[in-house]
Amino acid sequence: MKCKLIFLNIVTGICLASLPGWVGAVGFMPHQPPLSTAGSYTQGVNYYMLALNESDDVIEPAGVATSNAMKNLTVQPVEFEPPFFSRSNAHKYLGLGTLALVGLTAIAAPEEDESATVSSKSRTQGTHQSLGRLTAAMAAATVTSGLLAHWDDFHLEDGFTDPDNLHVMFGTLGAMLMLNAVSKAPGSGHPASGIAGGVAMGAAIKLTW
Amino acid sequence: MMQRKLKMSALLAALLLLNGTCAGAEESFAGWLFNFQRSKEVKPVTDSQYKSECSDCHFAYQPGLLPEKSWRNLLTAEALKDHFGDNAELDKDVLQAILDYAVENAADKSWYKRSRKIAVSASEGNVPLRISEVHYIKRKHQDIPEKMIKGNAGVNSLSFCDKCHTQAVSGVFDADTVLIPNYPDWED
Numbered sequence: 549m550k551c552k553l554i555f556l557n558i559v560t561g562i563c564l565a566s567l568p569g570w571v572g573a574v575g576f577m578p579h580q581p582p583l584s585t586a587g588s589y590t591q592g593v594n595y596y597m598l599a600l601n602e603s604d605d606v607i608e609p610a611g612v613a614t615s616n617a618m619k620n621l622t623v624q625p626v627e628f629e630p631p632f633f634s635r636s637n638a639h640k641y642l643g644l645g646t647l648a649l650v651g652l653t654a655i656a657a658p659e660e661d662e663s664a665t666v667s668s669k670s671r672t673q674g675t676h677q678s679l680g681r682l683t684a685a686m687a688a689a690t691v692t693s694g695l696l697a698h699w700d701d702f703h704l705e706d707g708f709t710d711p712d713n714l715h716v717m718f719g720t721l722g723a724m725l726m727l728n729a730v731s732k733a734p735g736s737g738h739p740a741s742g743i744a745g746g747v748a749m750g751a752a753i754k755l756t757w
Numbered sequence: 758m759m760q761r762k763l764k765m766s767a768l769l770a771a772l773l774l775l776n777g778t779c780a781g782a783e784e785s786f787a788g789w790l791f792n793f794q795r796s797k798e799v800k801p802v803t804d805s806q807y808k809s810e811c812s813d814c815h816f817a818y819q820p821g822l823l824p825e826k827s828w829r830n831l832l833t834a835e836a837l838k839d840h841f842g843d844n845a846e847l848d849k850d851v852l853q854a855i856l857d858y859a860v861e862n863a864a865d866k867s868w869y870k871r872s873r874k875i876a877v878s879a880s881e882g883n884v885p886l887r888i889s890e891v892h893y894i895k896r897k898h899q900d901i902p903e904k905m906i907k908g909n910a911g912v913n914s915l916s917f918c919d920k921c922h923t924q925a926v927s928g929v930f931d932a933d934t935v936l937i938p939n940y941p942d943w944e945d
Contacts (some may be wrong), residue, residue, distance in 0.1 A: 636931065710874060
């Protein structure tokens with residue numbers, strides 16, 4: 549029974565985690581240009597595509613080229629509204645939703661109250677269990693959507709002090725701890741894992757808020 | 758159960774109170790930690806003198822786009838005589854005020870996320886004098902084809918941030934707010 553429950557938790561988590569990927573893939577994949585490594589960035593090498601993007605007028609070391617270049621530019625009125633729904637926004641709302649669910653799950657946790665009736669105990673237990681599973685699944689979905697939306701913000705070469713690297717580490721750790729808590733529940737130790745997961749997820753959000 | 762809810766409410770109230778007292782105090786770690794205002798991007802320019810003096814000739818780049826040592830090299834009387842090809846000399850008092858503001862809000866002194874990333878990436882190697890020379894900025898723009906910037910009459914150079922970053926004035930540079938002139942479907 550216990551093994552079946554753990555298996556179900558894992559399967560639910562994986563299915564929900566892959567949802568943002570499917571959503572993103574619907575409108576994204578068919579238009580993806582083929583990957584090319586030509587002109588890709590290499591640390592310590594000076595022929596970046598960026599250098600190509602600097603106008604000769606602007607990089608002219610002397611004279612009034614810079615000001616001329618600036619004055620000659622046609623200023624186009626820009627009417628642009630950032631998209632309400634993007635992969636980045638989806639990741640943000642999933643993360644905030646996870647944090648909110650962590651709080652709700654903690655509040656719904658049944659207390660060791662001797663005077664409580666059996667039916668009220670089981671009702672509280674059921675709500676807590678459902679919320680816990682939903683939280684863990686949403687945490688997994690948050691991590692997956694983060695990988696899809698911000699894969700190019702994560703660079704090991706930037707080291708552990710880089711805010712995005714820390715965000716990835718804390719976020720992933722948080723999601724794993726939450727999944728662990730759901731797998732362990734209702735055994736002892738699961739509250740600590742769940743709380744630690746919530747704190748780690750909160751820290752991840754704060755680091756890039 | 759009731760007692761627990763009361764405790765949670767008290768904790769939430771304390772956090773909100775703490776946030777209120779620390780709002781806008783992002784200069785310190787505690788100020789950043791207990792401040793729920795978004796600081797994901799770059800701190801917008803808040804000094805009117807800095808804004809007016811710089812934007813006379815170009816986009817008023819936020820001080821958080823370069824580290825302190827870069828501003829100290831750029832904003833000297835000698836350096837401004839040849840400011841990327843132009844004479845941009847300023848009165849001594851004005852220059853000092855602008856330098857002070859730039860140094861106070863430089864990338865390595867800011868708690869804004871993008872500034873922190875710039876500071877980390879600029880901490881090694883030579884002092885970048887151009888924002889477009891910062892390692893992090895280079896990497897963020899590496900995949901943009903030449904035709905969209907240099908070959909685009911509406912942009913011309915990476916130096917003109919606000920041509921594509923529609924909310925650059927507010928210090929927002931994320932991909933969702935980018936619109937490259939003449940290339941509305943630039944992401945495709």
